[in-house]
Amino acid sequence: MSSKNLCWIRRDLRLHDHYALSQALKNADETFLVFVFDELILTKLKNKKDRRLTFIFDSLKEIESLLNEVGSSLIIKYGDPAKIIPELALELKVDGLYFNRDYEPYAKKRDESVTKTLEKNKISVFSFKDHVFYEKQEVLNGKREIYKVFTPYKNKWLETFRAQESVVPNFNCVLKKMAKFNNPNSINKKNWMNTIGFEEITCVLKGGTTEAMGLLSQFKKHMHNYKEARDIPALNQTSNLSTYIRMGNLSIRDMIRASLEKSNEGASTWLSELIWRDFYQVILDVYPKVETHSFKLEYDQIIWLGSKADFKSWCEGETGYPIVDAAMRCLNETGLMHNRLRMVVASFLTKTLLIDWRLGERYFAEKLLDFDLAANNGGWQWSASTGVDAQPYFRIFNPYNQSEKFDPDGIFIRDWCPELSLFSNKQIHYPHESDMVEQVEAKCFIGSDYPHPIVAYKGQKDKALAMYKAIR
Ligand SMILES: Cc1cc2nc3c(=O)[nH]c(=O)nc-3n(C[C@H](O)[C@H](O)[C@H](O)COP(=O)(O)OP(=O)(O)OC[C@H]3O[C@@H](n4cnc5c(N)ncnc54)[C@H](O)[C@@H]3O)c2cc1C
Known part of the structure; x- marks a missing residue:
């Protein structure tokens, strides 16, 4: 009797140098490949035009096309993977389930549950370090x-x-050993995105290897x-x-x-x-607790003094700080943000607007195309000084200095805050300090075309230091 394996792809959407797939192929005559759109994750996404879905969708289309070339196909499912994967493994009568390990708390629980169910049913489970x-x-x-x-x-x-x-x-995947079958439920033919309640949109990056x-x-x-x-x-x-x-x-x-x-x-x-x-x-x-808690637990005692209105202005890129606004508008429009700007806006939210890092982290989690729990949480807790090996709490980025140093000619600001584009290279970092003649020349009136700074950096810095010191 021929041997069969099932390989479950999740955040490893490729067919080359793939540890789990290479081993599944090596250890059986034929291997099936499955991807599950996880309803537990998807139902939490408020935006039904979430760019990440389009990116994943494009990646899966590419995988399916490559599999079709060798007479195989990709199995796509929607639902709770903790149920779907064991059911599929039993239906296909496979000898083993193969996947690459994921270190996020939810994924670890899910994988434990799948493993337990399959082992009860005498199907072996193999997981690999790949990610x-x-x-x-x-x-x-x-x-x-x-x-x-x-x-x-x-x-x-x-x-x-x-x-x-x-x-x-380099974990070579011998694709000619992929199971030979035609999947009528093809992701390339059927409008899967609509079926699962999402809309395909134009994305700045196209998914795929x-x-x-x-x-x-x-x-x-x-x-x-x-x-x-x-x-x-x-x-x-x-x-x-x-x-x-x-x-x-x-x-x-x-x-x-x-x-x-x-x-x-x-x-x-x-x-x-x-x-x-x-x-x-x-x-x-x-330390899975970092998902919701400060790595340095004492920082969970901070009483954040910021307001909901300031958080809204930060999200919308309307703070009156050009570098912050340009970065946030870029995030909202593209799902991406340069690393330097992630540090600037995270520091600004926590140490200038005095708002809990968790709110910013969650906003990034909703918007970022590259959202990754470990890196995002690490980046936010570093900026807020609450994390492992974070910057000290008294290091507070001055948004004006950051702007002058890292966008000296205001090129990035002009791209994302076009209303400021006629200000000089110097003024563009401090448009609120320009006089009426300069505002007329720049065709931009502060307070109507572009906001006044919602808070004053200097005073806020002192408040931030006091807020952090209060827990020490
Ligand atoms: C507040 C904040 C939130 C962040 N959220 C995320 C996130 O959700 N997802 C994410 O991938 N990165 C995150 N980062 C890290 C970093 O900003 C991005 O990885 C980087 O901007 C991506 O651009 P790039 O691919 O051109 O990176 P490059 O500069 O080309 O770096 C190469 C790769 O290294 C990794 N990397 C780079 N910097 C970091 C870092 N500081 N921490 C962990 N990995 C890093 C990324 O995979 C990146 O693609 C965050 C940083 C901060 C300060």
Whole structure:
């Protein structure tokens, strides 16, 4: 009798260098591939034009087309995966279920439940490390504990890497062993998006490995400049690959290999960012409480003084701080935001508007195309000083200085706040300080065409320091 496996893809939407799929194919005569649109996640999404759905949909279409070329197909389901996956495994009479591990609290519970049900039914379950380069137990300090400070973690990560990995593994997937069948429920034919209650929309990034590979090869051409250029949003010199990494259109090993092709400061700085990613995944895995609590629990005692009205202005990009407004409008329009600006707006929300980091984190979670619980939570808690290895609470970004330093000619601001575009390179950072003649020349009246600053930075800084000090 021929042997059959089922491989369940989730945030690893690709058919190359895929650990679980490569092993499923190796260990059976034929392998089925399934993706489940998880109703428990989808029903929580308020926006029925959520860009991430379009991105996932495009990624799945690409996978299905590739499978069709080898006479196979992709199984697509909608519902609760904890029920659907065991039912499907039993229906297909597979020998084993294969998937790559996910470290988010919900995903871990879901996978435990699926594993228990299948094991009761004598179907073996195999899970793999694929989504990170190193898991929690692989990079430990001298006391065999996980690191809570990034720099020593990074040094140990690199030391481990140099000691172990002469070649970064590439988990080859022999697709001719994919199960041969035609799926009448094809994602390419049927309007799946409408069926599950969502609408396809135009998205700034097209999902899929082909697109991701194209972006990666573009980025490789200027990776050597990364260290200098990565902080200037208007230059757009970062890789823009976060959504593809989040959805697994590329493997983390694809990225590590790319970073090792050349030895220069740009490449090693970029590799550091990938190590930050591993770091935050480990933190979420080991401390799932960070999903709702400050990593440093004492910071949960902060009494946030900010107002709902200021939060609304922040969300809408109407704070009267041009760099913040430009960044938030860019997020609302595209689902993306440059890393420097994420730090600026997160610091502004928590330490200038005095609003709980959790509100900002949730807003990002709703809007970001590349939303990743571990990285988002890590980034927010770093900015709010509540996190593991966060910046100290008394380091408060001055939004004006950040604006002048990282968008000196106001190019990014002009792109997203066109009403400010005629102000000079100097005034564009402080339009509210311009006099009436300057406002007439700029064809922009502060208070009607563009808001006055909703709060005064200086006074708020003192309040923030007092607010943080109150819990010490
Ligand atoms: C408040 C805040 C929220 C964030 N939310 C997310 C999020 O939801 N999803 C997300 O992927 N990143 C998040 N980041 C990290 C970072 O801003 C993005 O990864 C980066 O802007 C994506 O652009 P890029 O692909 O061009 O990155 P590049 O600069 O090209 O970096 C390469 C890759 O490294 C990873 N990476 C880079 N910086 C970080 C970091 N600080 N932490 C973890 N991984 C990193 C990403 O996978 C990124 O694609 C957040 C940062 C902050 C400060």
